[in-house]
Amino acid sequence: MAQAIIQENSILHGDYRKIVFAVPEMANTAKAGQFVHVRIDERLDHMLRRPFSIHDTDPAKGTLTVVYKIVGAGTHILAEKTPGECCDLLGPLGTTFTPCADDVVPVAVAGGYGSAATFLLTRECKQKVVLLIGARTQSELVLDDAYRACGCDVRVATDDGSCGVKGRVTALIAPLLAENPGKKFFFYGCGPLPMLLALAKTLRELGLDGELSMDEIMCCGVGACFGCVVKVNDPASPQKWHYERSCVDGPVFPLEKIYLEH
């Protein structure tokens, strides 16, 4: 737990914001896929912490960056904060994405601002990350430019066709494979649950492997309350699944654990 000083809290576009915390102890240790659990308000009205994927870190400057969307009371309060104010952070928490071997191409598959959670892979993986990003419409694409700035191959799908291919992000996988015969890929997914389940199904059908970051409403963030569970495959159980905590057993789960019938 640390008091982090806000260095920047700026508008990316629309309801998307970028907040930079000065918090050296976390900037040094955070890995792709992990999150920080942020106390938004000292008052009791919105007392529960909010989990945010760690978008980026700069160990030299001691900073940690989160990208968030204003969706509810907590993120509204966060958006009002100004540089110099402090936030109480728990973290880095949760399981990490596993950087793939040097001869494997890392492919981040993001729904909306799920692209925030996979960005550290651009620093952790030897090969350039391919980003497949999907959103309802162009204005909901987030951080695609940041990936391009790192030299990543960025491919876009939108539901309404306003940018990139018209359709779902999973439709971008087959063409990527077709263009690169013989290459090995490993997939990293983050986004809304229906998108992740579709991604898991597609990867399995194509015989591909990967890891997905499962997002649930969270309470304690440290495994104590069992409020944030997700169903994972369990062949030994009669119902073929059991619950695991997305905060400590996840948020990153290997593809083989993803239970499709949520």
Next chain:
Amino acid sequence: MADLTTKFASLTLKNPVTTASGTFGYGLEYANFYDLQKLGAVIVKGIKSTPSDGNKMPRVCEVAGGMINAIGLQGPGVDAFLHGDHYLPALKKTGATVIVNMWGTSVGEYADVAARFDAENDGIAALEVNISCPNVKAGGAAFGTDVKLAGEVISAVRRAVKKLPVIVKLSPNVTDITEFARVAEAEGADAISLINTLSAMAIDIEKRRPRIANVTGGLSGACVKPVAVRMVYQCHKAVKLPILGMGGITCGADAVEFLLAGATAVSVGTANFVDPYAPLKVIDFLNDYLDRHHFKSVSEIVGALEL
């Protein structure tokens, strides 16, 4: 510095501050934050005879001044808890004083689980019998809101347990909680703990759906504290049993209210989610408060409310 040592039934606790069941996992989740021996006791999440999945998602939502949960007592079952790597064997190594919260879906299961913990009690200081979870259909509140059934469960557990102190956790979702406190006393409980969460509900008006899948859940956090203090006060007047008081304790001043109302010890619950160090801050405040008011021992303020 005042003496925080707390005699609670047959237990001697280092201080009166414990962690409420369901808000502190199996203890180890918080062992990275501080030495669990600093607490009066760790009360672990409820255990029954077999593993249980708990309720569907979403299970929690925030409301003004608190939260609603319907976890549904997900747990590993008694065998895994007693012998599994991530449960009691590891918790014992921390040196913490451990109180095991337990439940069942029938009077027989309550007795069986209690007997099992009593027989394999190495590392267990006491049992807290949960007859008050509002989020499981069979068990929990079915027993805790019916005086006759509550009496049967407490009596069966009492007969099954020879060594460990039995603390009965009461539900606030009743017209008169003192009836249940009196039943606990009559059936031989060593102590009572109160309150469990208040039955509650919240609605997402955009989706026109309940905000938790179970529709209703248990309200906890700062917003329930005045109700809890009132009930502790009433039970303290009604029975001689020691009371473990809880419900919305967020800071040391809150804990003092419970002690003054008649609680011998307290549990910090939802506040753990906000600040993992909340129980330690309560202990520090108690020390300061007792010194400031020239009390030599925390026991001097138990029930010391002046009317």
